[in-house]
Amino acid sequence: xxxxxxxxxxxxxxxxxxxxxxxLLTHLAAAYPDxxxxxxxxxxxxxxxxDDIWMHGVKVCPDLDTVMYTLGGGINEDQGWxxxxxxxxxxxxxxxxxAAPDWFGLGDRDLATHLVRTRMLTAGxxxxxxxxxxxxxxxxxxxxxxxxxxxxxxxxxxxxxxxxLTDDGSPVHTAIHFQEWWVRYRASLPAHxxxxxxxxxxxxxxxxxxxxxxxxxxxxxxxxxxxxxxxILSVPGIREAMRSTSAPVVGLAPIIATAPVRGMxxxxxxxxxxxxxxxxxxxxxxARSSGGILDGWLIDTVDAESVDCTEALGITTVAxxxxxxxxxxTAAMAxxxxxxxxxxxxxx
Amino acid sequence: xxxxxxxxxxxxxxxxxxxxxxxLLTHLAAAYPDxxxxxxxxxxxxxxxxDDIWMHGVKVCPDLDTVMYTLGGGINEDQGWxxxxxxxxxxxxxxxxxAAPDWFGLGDRDLATHLVRTRMLTAGxxxxxxxxxxxxxxxxxxxxxxxxxxxxxxxxxxxxxxxxLTDDGSPVHTAIHFQEWWVRYRASLPAHxxxxxxxxxxxxxxxxxxxxxxxxxxxxxxxxxxxxxxxILSVPGIREAMRSTSAPVVGLAPIIATAPVRGMxxxxxxxxxxxxxxxxxxxxxxARSSGGILDGWLIDTVDAESVDCTEALGITTVAxxxxxxxxxxTAAMAxxxxxxxxxxxxxx
Numbered sequence: 001x002x003x004x005x006x007x008x009x010x011x012x013x014x015x016x017x018x019x020x021x022x023x024l025l026t027h028l029a030a031a032y033p034d035x036x037x038x039x040x041x042x043x044x045x046x047x048x049x050x051d052d053i054w055m056h057g058v059k060v061c062p063d064l065d066t067v068m069y070t071l072g073g074g075i076n077e078d079q080g081w082x083x084x085x086x087x088x089x090x091x092x093x094x095x096x097x098x099a100a101p102d103w104f105g106l107g108d109r110d111l112a113t114h115l116v117r118t119r120m121l122t123a124g125x126x127x128x129x130x131x132x133x134x135x136x137x138x139x140x141x142x143x144x145x146x147x148x149x150x151x152x153x154x155x156x157x158x159x160x161x162x163x164x165l166t167d168d169g170s171p172v173h174t175a176i177h178f179q180e181w182w183v184r185y186r187a188s189l190p191a192h193x194x195x196x197x198x199x200x201x202x203x204x205x206x207x208x209x210x211x212x213x214x215x216x217x218x219x220x221x222x223x224x225x226x227x228x229x230x231x232i233l234s235v236p237g238i239r240e241a242m243r244s245t246s247a248p249v250v251g252l253a254p255i256i257a258t259a260p261v262r263g264m265x266x267x268x269x270x271x272x273x274x275x276x277x278x279x280x281x282x283x284x285x286x287a288r289s290s291g292g293i294l295d296g297w298l299i300d301t302v303d304a305e306s307v308d309c310t311e312a313l314g315i316t317t318v319a320x321x322x323x324x325x326x327x328x329x330t331a332a333m334a335x336x337x338x339x340x341x342x343x344x345x346x347x348x
Numbered sequence: 349x350x351x352x353x354x355x356x357x358x359x360x361x362x363x364x365x366x367x368x369x370x371x372l373l374t375h376l377a378a379a380y381p382d383x384x385x386x387x388x389x390x391x392x393x394x395x396x397x398x399d400d401i402w403m404h405g406v407k408v409c410p411d412l413d414t415v416m417y418t419l420g421g422g423i424n425e426d427q428g429w430x431x432x433x434x435x436x437x438x439x440x441x442x443x444x445x446x447a448a449p450d451w452f453g454l455g456d457r458d459l460a461t462h463l464v465r466t467r468m469l470t471a472g473x474x475x476x477x478x479x480x481x482x483x484x485x486x487x488x489x490x491x492x493x494x495x496x497x498x499x500x501x502x503x504x505x506x507x508x509x510x511x512x513l514t515d516d517g518s519p520v521h522t523a524i525h526f527q528e529w530w531v532r533y534r535a536s537l538p539a540h541x542x543x544x545x546x547x548x549x550x551x552x553x554x555x556x557x558x559x560x561x562x563x564x565x566x567x568x569x570x571x572x573x574x575x576x577x578x579x580i581l582s583v584p585g586i587r588e589a590m591r592s593t594s595a596p597v598v599g600l601a602p603i604i605a606t607a608p609v610r611g612m613x614x615x616x617x618x619x620x621x622x623x624x625x626x627x628x629x630x631x632x633x634x635a636r637s638s639g640g641i642l643d644g645w646l647i648d649t650v651d652a653e654s655v656d657c658t659e660a661l662g663i664t665t666v667a668x669x670x671x672x673x674x675x676x677x678t679a680a681m682a683x684x685x686x687x688x689x690x691x692x693x694x695x696x
Contacts, residue, residue: 056463056464056467057405057406057463057466057467057470058405058463087435087437087456089435089437089456089457089460090438090456090457090459090460090463093456093457093459093460093461094460094463094464096460096485097460097461097464097482097485098485099460099463099464099467108435108437108438108441108456109437109438109441111438111441111459112437112438112441112442112444112445112447113441113445115404115405115406115438115442115447116404116442116445116447118405119404119405119447122405134445137444137445137446
C-alpha cells in the first residue's frame, strides 16, 4: 500500500534550486515511498531560462541543465554547475581560432547537450519538448519545464566596461548579457538594472500555468529572487497564477543574515533597491493576502529575530536551519517547507 | 635574389590530395626559395566540397579540413584525416543522447572548426570567406578555395541497406549521403551511381575560374577521380576553364597497377563504368586536344608498359615512382609533375 504523495510545483534557478530539489526528492522518497526507491509525489519544476545564451552557434540553458544534471547524477558537485569529469578541448580550440566569447566555461560533455538541443530547436521543436527529450536520458525524477518556449534573455545595465563616457562626462550605460555580467565580470560591475529582452512576446510554456494551478503545494527554493525566481515571475501570466492558485505557496530565504546562501544575489538585489536580508526578500515577494505571492516563508535560525517582522507582512514564517550543507540537511529543509505548507493550508 | 616561382593551381580531394600538396610545397621551397623557408611560388588549391555534410547541426567539410590540417601541421598523420591528439568526448555524449548519426568520427578538436565555420555560415558569410578565415589560424601555405560557395552534396545510389524490395522483387534503390556510404559502409554497398545534389544551382567560388585561367601550371593530384576531382569538374564552368586555360594541365594517376593509391577509388570507378587502371582514368579525363582536360599524365613505374596507350590518347605520359611513402618521395613526384608541365608547354 503506498500513500499518494502531493503534487508539488517549484520555481527554480540554477545551483541553489537544483540542490534544494535534490533534498526535496530525498525527503519525498522517505515520506511517500513508492516501493521502488522513489516517491508517489509528483514534482514539476519551472526552470528559469532568462540566463540562456546563444554562444558559438549553440543554445546554452544553464539553469535547466544544472537542474537536469544535478537530479540526474551528471553534475560537477564541487562547482555546482557543468558536467562531472568535464574536459575543455573544444573551448581551447575555439580560443585558438580567436572565436568569442572565451570567458564561458563551455565543456565538451556539456556541449553535446547544447548540440542536441540546438539541432532540435532549429528544426522547430519548442524548448519545452526539447527539454523533455533531454531529460529522457537523465531521468531527473521531476517534470522539468522551461518558464517559456520563447526566447527571453536577461541583460544587465552597467557602466560601459570600456570606460566610455557621455558628453557630460558620466559613464555610458551599456546592456550586457547576464552571463557576461555574472561569469565574465563576476557581478563586480555595479548593475543599474535588468532588462528582460523578449519578455513582451513570451508566454508560459505548456504546462506551466496548469502546474501552478493544479498543485497541492507551490515552493520557491532558495534561488536568486531577482534573476531566477524574479525572471520566471515576470513571464506574463505566471505571477497571476501564483496569486490565484488554491495551493499554499511557501518559499525558502536565499539570504542568511545579510549574505546570499550562495552566488551573488546581493549584487542583484542591490540593483533593484532591495536590501540583502531575508525579510526584505519576503517583502519583495509580498504576502498573497496583499497581492503578493507568498503564504509561508522559511528563514534561517540565525535570523529568528526577524520572524515577527515577516509575520507582520502577512506571511507565516518559521526559522529552521537553511544551510544546504549535505543531503540530509537539505531534505530536512524540504520537509520543513512542506510542513509549513500544511500549516498555512490548515489556517482558517 | 629570389627567382619568381610559378603560379600553380591544384584541384584536390582529401588525404591523397593533401599529402601530394605537402610534397609540392616542399619541392617548391627547394626549387624557388623565398629566403624565409618557403617559396616564391603561389599555390591555389580548389577543394572538393561534395562530401561536405551537415551533422549534429554543424557543417563538416572533410576535404577542405584535411588539406588545411595537413598543410597546417594539425593532421593525425596515422589516419590521414582528423586532428592530431584528438579526443571523442562530445561524440560519446551525443551517442548517450541517442543522437544520430553515430558512425562519423566527429572529434572534439575538429568540432571546434565546424562550430566556427557553422556560426559564420549562419551569419551569411560564404564558405570561401569562412575557409580563408579558418586558414588564418593554420597558415597552410596555399590559397585554399572551396570549389563552390553553394551547397553541393554527393549522394550515392545503392540497394536499400534495409533490404527493401520493389514489387517485382528487385532491390529498391536508395540515395545515401556519400559520407554514409564511405564511412559507415566503407564503400562496400555496390554503388549504382552518384548524384550531385544542388549542382544545378552551384557556381564556382570566387577565384576558382581565375586561378585556373591565370595559372602557369594546373595540377591534378592523385585524388579520387570520381568523387573528388570529378565532383569539382562538375561544377558548371570549371571543366570549361580547364579546357581553355593557357596553362598546361598535368595529372598524377591515383591508381597503381589495378589498385587505388589509397582509399576506395575502385568502388567509385566501378560505379561509373571506368576500369581501375591508370590508363582508364586518363581516358576518363581525356586529352585536352580532344575536348578533355589533360595535357600530361604521370603513371607509376610499375605501369610503364601503359605509356604508349596513354600517349595514343594524346596525353604526354611519363612513368615515375608514385607511392607517397614519405615527404621526399612525394616532393619528387611533384617535381616530376612540374617537369612534365614544362615539357608539355615546350611542345610545339
